[in-house]
Structures are given as structure tokens and as C-alpha cells.
Amino acid sequence: MSPRSAPVVLKFGGASLADPRRVAAEIRAAGRHGTPVVAVASAREGVTDLLADAVAHPRAVTAHRRVLPHLRDLHPRLPPAGQRHLTRVGSLLASIERDGAADPALRDQVLSQGERIAVHWLSARLHEAGVAATPVEADRLGLVTDNAYGASCILFDRSRTAVRRGLHRLLDRGEVPVVTGYFGRSLEGRVATLGRGGSDYAASGLGALLGADRVELVKRHVAVLSADPREVPAARPIPELSYEEAEELAQFGARVLHPLTIEPARAHGITLRVRSLEDPRVVTTIAPARPGRRNRALTVLRPLRLLRLRVPGGRQRPGIVAEVSQRLASAGVNVVQLYTSSALLCLVLEPPAVLPALRALAPVTQEAAAMVDGPYRVALVTAIGDGILDDLDRLPRAAVDGAEGFSATPRALSVAVPEGRAVAVVRALHRSLVEGRRP
Numbered sequence: 001m002s003p004r005s006a007p008v009v010l011k012f013g014g015a016s017l018a019d020p021r022r023v024a025a026e027i028r029a030a031g032r033h034g035t036p037v038v039a040v041a042s043a044r045e046g047v048t049d050l051l052a053d054a055v056a057h058p059r060a061v062t063a064h065r066r067v068l069p070h071l072r073d074l075h076p077r078l079p080p081a082g083q084r085h086l087t088r089v090g091s092l093l094a095s096i097e098r099d100g101a102a103d104p105a106l107r108d109q110v111l112s113q114g115e116r117i118a119v120h121w122l123s124a125r126l127h128e129a130g131v132a133a134t135p136v137e138a139d140r141l142g143l144v145t146d147n148a149y150g151a152s153c154i155l156f157d158r159s160r161t162a163v164r165r166g167l168h169r170l171l172d173r174g175e176v177p178v179v180t181g182y183f184g185r186s187l188e189g190r191v192a193t194l195g196r197g198g199s200d201y202a203a204s205g206l207g208a209l210l211g212a213d214r215v216e217l218v219k220r221h222v223a224v225l226s227a228d229p230r231e232v233p234a235a236r237p238i239p240e241l242s243y244e245e246a247e248e249l250a251q252f253g254a255r256v257l258h259p260l261t262i263e264p265a266r267a268h269g270i271t272l273r274v275r276s277l278e279d280p281r282v283v284t285t286i287a288p289a290r291p292g293r294r295n296r297a298l299t300v301l302r303p304l305r306l307l308r309l310r311v312p313g314g315r316q317r318p319g320i321v322a323e324v325s326q327r328l329a330s331a332g333v334n335v336v337q338l339y340t341s342s343a344l345l346c347l348v349l350e351p352p353a354v355l356p357a358l359r360a361l362a363p364v365t366q367e368a369a370a371m372v373d374g375p376y377r378v379a380l381v382t383a384i385g386d387g388i389l390d391d392l393d394r395l396p397r398a399a400v401d402g403a404e405g406f407s408a409t410p411r412a413l414s415v416a417v418p419e420g421r422a423v424a425v426v427r428a429l430h431r432s433l434v435e436g437r438r439p
């Protein structure tokens with residue numbers, strides 16, 4: 001097979017880097033029949049948290065006392081290019097310590113160092129294991145993002161030419177590029193991270209840019225389960241999800257996937273596989289929907305707050321929903337969920353949004369003589385799966401008892417319940433929708 005056959009992208013999560021020989025074996029296995037392999041790596045486990053903490057408390061965490069020794073321990077025998085990034089962490093933190101704070105782009109620059117150090121370190125270890133690995137830093141490669149530091153999006157049209165040229169140059173020489181996950185270069189030319197957990201998104205984005213055959217997200221122990229096993233002990237791995245189901249799952253708070261990971265794969269028809277390094281039987285394949293498949297998963301989003309807005313005359317007042325939305329949008333308030341009936345408008349918000357929302361709604365309460373009550377502490381329990389509305393008759397009593405709101409599309413059915421009941425509700429839904437026991 002020519003090296004121009006469609007590549008495979010293997011993304012290794014931070015915890016899986018603890019065993020570079022396993023990583024080398026995975027890369028060799030994927031490239032066995034001449035398939036070109038691109039590896040994407042996260043920072044080693046805990047590193048991004050450590051860097052974020054150092055940026056947030058610049059005076060409390062003196063770089064040279066805590067951060068650098070820890071990074072050195074985690075990356076023994078770091079080659080010189082990696083050493084330079086380590087030194088850079090020291091000087092960036094020292095300057096933030098002097099100034100007392102960092103702007104979002106400077107913060108992203110510090111956070112990106114975890115992945116940079118990781119790819120230099122990992123490439124050296126892969127070389128020792130006989131893999132011709134070459135470290136690649138995504139911003140230098142030409143992965144372009146928007147300027148939304150801390151939560152940026154990949155700009156595909158602006159990235160395509162440089163990314164393809166840079167990676168194919170290495171692949172054509174039989175090398176394995178080991179690319180940093182998590183960040184790219186913004187339109188302004190600064191480092192921009194894709195949000196926490198963003199290496200998954202970087203991997204599917206690179207896969208889309210390269211026209212990859214498949215993208216595999218290799219995690220050490222984590223797998224995509226039917227629910228969070230800490231809340232639902234009976235949770236089980238899900239073998240298959242459609243792109244749309246996986247997208248809902250990520251958006252509704254399943255922490256295992258970064259919410260933007262699915263779209264680039266869906267748009268290019270790339271198969272995504274999420275798998276566990278510890279247990280090869282645990283694999284979730286994310287691909288186009290297949291008729292006749294019934295996949296069900298549950299998520300819980302919390303803590304959340306619910307505000308009830310009672311508008312006299314309700315929906316008879318033209319434009320009331322638009323007015324509320326506009327006021328909230330201009331106050332920068334993101335509405336997680338909205339329920340309406342004729343006189344009630346219920347807003348589900350993240351806790352920090354409650355005060356700005358109440359302030360933004362004050363004119364409405366005056367002009368329209370509306371009343372607000374709340375905030376109430378709620379959780380959003382969501383059942384996801386193509387054709388979920390067919391399951392309405394299986395909904396257990398517990399899911400509706402005391403519910404504050406309910407919303408449904410053919411793929412996601414979600415119910416706002418008092419926070420204290422979230423675990424009981426998700427377990428009851430799991431028993432009936434996943435385990436197939438009669439409610």
C-alpha cells in the first residue's frame with residue numbers, strides 16, 4: 001500500500017502515556033499493513049490541572065518550587081527541545097507572578113506547554129521502542145483556531161493546506177508524527193486552547209483535515225458507558241453510537257468526550273472509536289446510524305438552577321420569549337434549557353448565571369408585571385438514543401414525580417428534577433431503558 005493511503009489517527013489520553021511501550025505497540029499495530037499513522041497526545045495526567053492552578057494562583061505557586069520539579073519527574077530523560085519548553089514554563093510563570101495575573105491568551109500559552117513537553121518526551125520514548133516518531137506542535141504545524149481563548153474552535157478552511165502539507169511530508173518519509181492535542185494558533189497568531197479535554201477534538205479535527213479512515217481515542221481506563229458508573233453501578237459499555245447520539249451525549253455532559261469532537265468526524269464520514277487501553281473489549285464505535293440499532297445512554301447535568309417566570313397573559317403577549325432571550329443574551333447568560341407553557345417560562349441555568357439573569361429580567365418583571373420565582377436547585381437527567389420517543393411508555397414513575405420540566409426531541413429526552421432526586425431518577429431510567437426491566 002502506498003503511504004498515500006488514508007491515514008489513521010490515534011489519540012492517546014494523558015493517563016495512557018504512563019506506558020509508552022504500550023503506545024508504541026498500538027502505533028505499530030495500526031500501521032501494520034502500511035497504513036500511515038498520526039499520533040496525537042494529551043499532556044500527562046494531572047499536568048494541565050497543575051499548570052491551570054499555577055496560573056490561577058501565581059503568587060501561591062512559585063514555579064521553581066512546585067511546578068518544574070513535578071514536570072521533570074513526570075518526563076524523565078526529556079530531550080533538549082522538551083527541556084526548552086520546561087524552561088519556558090518557568091519564565092512564563094515568573095512573569096505572571098510579577099504581573100499578578102495572566103490574560104486568557106497568556107493562560108492558554110502556559111496550558112499548552114503540557115502537551116508540548118509530552119510530545120517531545122513521548123517521541124523520544126517511541127524512538128527507543130523502534131518507532132520513527134517526530135514531535136509536532138500543532139500551532140507551528142498551522143492548525144488555526146478562532147480567538148476564543150480557553151474554548152476555541154478549529155478553522156478548517158484556514159488549516160487544511162498547511163496541516164496536510166506538514167503531516168504528509170513526514171508520513172511520506174515513513175515517520176509517525178506525534179502531534180500535540182488541545183490547542184492551535186488563533187487568527188491573531190497566539191496560542192489558543194480548545195477547552196478542557198480538547199485533545200479529542202484536536203484528533204478528530206486532524207482526522208478530518210487529513211481525510212483519515214478512522215480516528216481512535218485511546219483512553220487508559222475510561223470508556224463510553226450507558227451512565228456514569230459512580231451514580232449507576234449497573235452502567236455498561238456501549239458498543240455503538242450514531243454520530244448524532246454521541247453528539248447529544250457529549251453536549252449533555254458525558255465527560256468522556258469533548259463536545260466538539262463528533263462534528264468533524266460526522267462531516268467527513270470518519271469512524272470514531274473510543275477505546276480503553278486496559279481492556280481491549282471495551283470499545284465504542286461512533287459511525288453513521290444503522291437502522292434497527294437501539295442504543296441508550298443517560299447523563300446527568302448539575303448543579304443547575306431553575307427560574308420560573310410567570311407572565312400574565314402568557315403567550316398572548318407577542319414577542320415575550322424573544323424579549324426574554326434577548327435580554328439574557330445581552331447579559332451574556334447562556335440558557336441550558338427552556339420550558340414554556342401558556343403562562344410559564346422556565347429557564348434552566350448554570351448557578352453563576354442566576355444573578356445576571358435576575359438582573360437582566362428585572363425590566364420584564366416591571367413592564368409586563370411578570371413574577372419570577374426560584375432559583376430552585378435542579379439537575380437535568382437526559383436519556384439519549386435514536387428513536388427515544390418510542391420509549392415514552394417505559395418511563396418510570398420516578399422520572400416524572402416532582403419533575404420541574406420536560407423536553408424531548410427524537411434523540412434526547414430530558415427532565416429537570418430536584419437536585420436531590422437526580423440519582424434515583426437516573427437509576428430508575430437506567431433500569432427501564434437500558435436494562436430493559438419493566439418500570
Ligand code: ASP
Pocket residue numbers: 014042043048049114181182195196197198199200
Ligand atoms: N490536557 C488537556 C486537558 O487536560 C487536554 C486533554 O487532556 O484533552 O484538558
Ligand code: MG
Pocket residue numbers: 014042043044045046048197
Ligand atoms: Mg489532560
